[in-house]
Amino acid sequence: MGVPERLRPLLPRERGVNAHVDPARMSHDQLLAYCYDLEAKVEANRENDEAQGLARVRRHFHLTGTEAEMLVLFSDGKMHRKEHILTALYSTSAGDEPELKIIDVFVCKLRKKLDGSGIVVETVWGQGYWLRDTAALKAIMAGEQPETADAPALDLKRPAGSKPRPHGSTRDAALDWLRRKAIGNPVIEFFPSELSRAIDTLTSGASIVRYLEKSGYVEVLFASPRRGGAKWRVKLTEKGLSRAPER
Structure with a gap:
């Protein structure tokens, strides 16, 4: 059974890169999981680009x-x-x-x-x-036009006009929001944009979740490869359920 056609461009050989992953040595399920993970990362990067564009427009005007x-x-x-x-x-x-x-x-x-x-x-x-x-x-x-001279600098992790956040506060705010949703069940479903809005940040929700996953706070059980698709399914780990994130 082959890889779905829409995922084929994500295969190492199709992308023309010297990847450390050899598709020939992977099972069908492993190959699908690998491609879906790559597609989710591509989507997260696209959301970051969109967040940059949104920030530039917001600053400019x-x-x-x-x-x-x-x-x-x-x-x-x-x-x-x-x-x-x-x-x-x-x-x-x-x-x-x-x-x-x-x-x-x-x-x-x-x-x-x-x-x-x-x-x-x-x-x-x-x-x-x-x-x-x-x-x-x-x-x-796209950043091709100079911004107005009097436009204030904007930190992508906070809305314009708000006070700068201390290091780690975006992570802590995201974890607090996830914990509130996880009361009684560590597995929760939500749209990444829902997370961004809830904690009032311009950083894409997908990027925040991926960071939390890399840091061991959550386990991503399902990540929709497309914006506006199905909700993401995330499980808070023991570390994520802790009330005192490490600094």
């Missing part, structure tokens, strides 16, 4: 986190209905979504901050909003 997420959403050049925007911004806030009219408020504030930049959020009457020209925005997201 002095946006709030929600405003920046909305603007980046428009970078695809497609028309987005208000319902879709609301879902994209509050997908991990089940039962806690604001009313639909809040989107109009966000767009109004966003337009004021974009004034004079050449980036215009246009209204498609009766449907939603879109950006006609996304080139300038994509250049900022």
Whole structure:
């Protein structure tokens, strides 16, 4: 039984690298596990790139986190209905979504901050909003356009305007959140983005979980290879359940 076609590019031979793994010596299950793990790592790297783009946009225009997420959403050049925007911004806030009219408020504030930049959020009457020209925005997201001189430096591990976190606090905040969800059962399921939002960080949830796994705090039982796919399944280890993470 072969490797699924979508995973074949992740094989060492297909990627053209001198890997330490020889597919010929691996069982089918080992090979699949290896490919799925690589795909999850690729996804984590992509999420890091997206976080970098989001941070640049937020810095450049002095946006709030929600405003920046909305603007980046428009970078695809497609028309987005208000319902879709609301879902994209509050997908991990089940039962806690604001009313639909809040989107109009966000767009109004966003337009004021974009004034004079050449980036215009246009209204498609009766449907939603879109950006006609996304080139300038994509250049900022990619770091190809200089940031405004008075833009404050932004630590990717914290939102703009917040106080710098001491070393290890992102890890500790993530562990505290995981422990609260793990009451009565060390195995928990969640979307990585849910973790990032919960602890108010721009660092991708996937990267945080992988760091915790490498440090021995959690065991990843299942990692969705695609953003927006199935929830991740994670088990807190004895070390992770401890109330005193090592410094």
